[in-house]
Amino acid sequence: xxxxxxxxxxxxxxxxxxxxxxxxxxxxxxxxxxxxxxxxxxxxxxxxxxxxxxxxxxxxxxxxxxxxxxxxxxxxxxxxxxxxxxxxxxxxxxxxxxxxxxxxxxxxxxx
Amino acid sequence: xxxxxxxxxxxxxxxxxxxxxxxxxxxxxxxxxxxxxxxxxxxxxxxxxxxxxxxxxxxxxxxxxxxxxxxxxxxxxxxxxxxxxxxxxxxxxxxxxxxxxxxxxxxxxxxxxxxxx
Numbered sequence: 001x002x003x004x005x006x007x008x009x010x011x012x013x014x015x016x017x018x019x020x021x022x023x024x025x026x027x028x029x030x031x032x033x034x035x036x037x038x039x040x041x042x043x044x045x046x047x048x049x050x051x052x053x054x055x056x057x058x059x060x061x062x063x064x065x066x067x068x069x070x071x072x073x074x075x076x077x078x079x080x081x082x083x084x085x086x087x088x089x090x091x092x093x094x095x096x097x098x099x100x101x102x103x104x105x106x107x108x109x110x111x
Numbered sequence: 112x113x114x115x116x117x118x119x120x121x122x123x124x125x126x127x128x129x130x131x132x133x134x135x136x137x138x139x140x141x142x143x144x145x146x147x148x149x150x151x152x153x154x155x156x157x158x159x160x161x162x163x164x165x166x167x168x169x170x171x172x173x174x175x176x177x178x179x180x181x182x183x184x185x186x187x188x189x190x191x192x193x194x195x196x197x198x199x200x201x202x203x204x205x206x207x208x209x210x211x212x213x214x215x216x217x218x219x220x221x222x223x224x225x226x227x228x
Contacts, residue, residue, distance in 0.1 A: 031214075032214050032215070033214070034216065034218075035216075036219075040222070041199070041222065042221060042222065043115075043203075043219030043220050043221050043222050044154075044201075044219045045219070046216055046217075046218060049216060049222050051214075087153075087154070089217075091215055092155055096161070098144060098156055098159050098169070098217075099215070099217055101153055101154045102153065103151070103152065103153035104153055
């Protein structure tokens with residue numbers, strides 16, 4: 001069974017304090033690993049797709065990396081506006097099954 | 112205009128009532144999904160549809176039904192609402208691409224907050 005585990009559940013950072021969020025996964029052949037950002041009461045917003053181990057993608061203060069067992073979302077010098085829940089999801093190689101989501105990491109950045 | 116819209120955005124109803132949540136998309140995607148989100152439980156898949164003639168149950172379909180009226184419309188019904196169906200409901204769409212970096216990225220609507228009293 002495909003599975004995604006995110007840690008920590010919640011993370012509180014001071015503005016400018018860099019850190020990483022973890023997404024561990026098991027899947028029967030990885031087609032893609034997805035990161036989303038979700039603000040309270042709103043729909044998840046797509047950030048990145050990673051396809052193979054060693055791949056990295058960046059967007060502003062965010063950088064996502066991928067290994068064969070996990071992905072990290074690195075947040076460099078975060079600002080209060082980076083506060084949100086970050087969701088990780090995987091899709092199996094067949095492509096005919098929906099994404100499997102983790103429960104998310106709730107990030108709070110304090111000024 | 113938003114690519115994925117959901118109506119209503121907020122709904123308060125009573126136990127036993129029939130409720131319909133509607134989702135429309137202008138992205139031209141074939142695949143559509145319904146999720147519910149509860150604090151601490153994350154997103155859970157209720158139903159999904161890969162085309163107009165294809166409907167599949169997700170992990171928590173009991174108590175729910177769906178209708179795919181057209182490529183652009185996917186409705187979720189609660190035949191007899193109960194309080195533990197109080198949650199935030201999201202519709203999503205996707206369009207799988209082919210090739211080495213193929214992807215089935217899902218795009219979400221703004222959500223419907225449903226309260227069952």
